[in-house]
Every structure is written in C-alpha cells, then in structure tokens.
Amino acid sequence: DVQLVESGGGSVQAGGSLKLTCVVSRIDWDASGMGWYKQTPGNDCTLVSAITGDGRTNYAASVKGRFTISQEISNYTLNLQMRDLKPEDTAVYYCSPASYYRPCSGQGTQVTVS
Numbered sequence: 001d002v003q004l005v006e007s008g009g010g011s012v013q014a015g016g017s018l019k020l021t022c023v024v025s026r027i028d029w030d031a032s033g034m035g036w037y038k039q040t041p042g043n044d045c046t047l048v049s050a051i052t053g054d055g056r057t058n059y060a061a062s063v064k065g066r067f068t069i070s071q072e073i074s075n076y077t078l079n080l081q082m083r084d085l086k087p088e089d090t091a092v093y094y095c096s097p098a099s100y101y102r103p104c105s106g107q108g109t110q111v112t113v114s
Contacts, residue, residue, distance in 0.1 A: 009109030022095030030097030045104035
C-alpha cells in the first residue's frame with residue numbers, strides 16, 4: 001500500500017468550504033500525476049480531480065468551477081480546495097498516485113455536507 005495521510009474533512013452546511021490535504025511519502029509520490037477520488041457506500045471509487053507533474057489539471061464535471069486541486073511537490077503534498085459544497089459532495093475522499101490501481105484504499109477523509 002502507498003503511504004499517505006489525508007486530512008481536512010468535516011461536516012459543513014451547503015455552500016461552505018473545506019480544504020483537503022494529503023501528505024505523501026517521498027517514494028509513493030507519483031511524479032507523473034496525483035489525484036483525489038471519492039467513494040460513497042455501495043458505490044464505485046470515482047475521480048474528482050487530478051494534476052500532472054507539470055501542473056495540468058482535470059476535474060469531474062460535477063465539481064468543475066467549485067474545486068481546485070494543487071500540489072506542493074517539494075513537500076509531497078496534494079491539496080483540494082472545495083468551495084460551494086453541495087450535499088451530493090458527501091463522500092469519503094482519498095488521494096492517490098495516478099498510477100495506483102486501488103485509489104480508494106487508504107484511510108480517506110470524510111466530507112459531509114448538509
């Protein structure tokens with residue numbers, strides 16, 4: 001398993017904001033890209049946003065314009081700024097190297113929007 005720690009989740013009201021942070025071990029940081037994923041009970045793990053090593057980003061349609069992914073490569077840290085949160089954003093969020101075959105296998109961080 002990859003060595004990383006996600007944090008920053010919590011419970012917020014609709015319209016609120018949260019910033020998720022993921023600190024990754026040096027050996028597990030994927031220089032080609034990192035991503036944030038989410039999963040709800042009984043559902044598949046889905047990509048929320050990803051960023052390449054040279055800073056190109058992509059977002060799921062449902063979060064485009066509301067979420068911003070960023071990275072601090074020197075600190076092996078991945079961030080996800082979440083704004084204008086909606087109840088449908090409620091999920092456990094995971095960060096993962098883009099190349100990893102089990103992106104939702106870590107501890108994750110719970111985001112609950114009411």
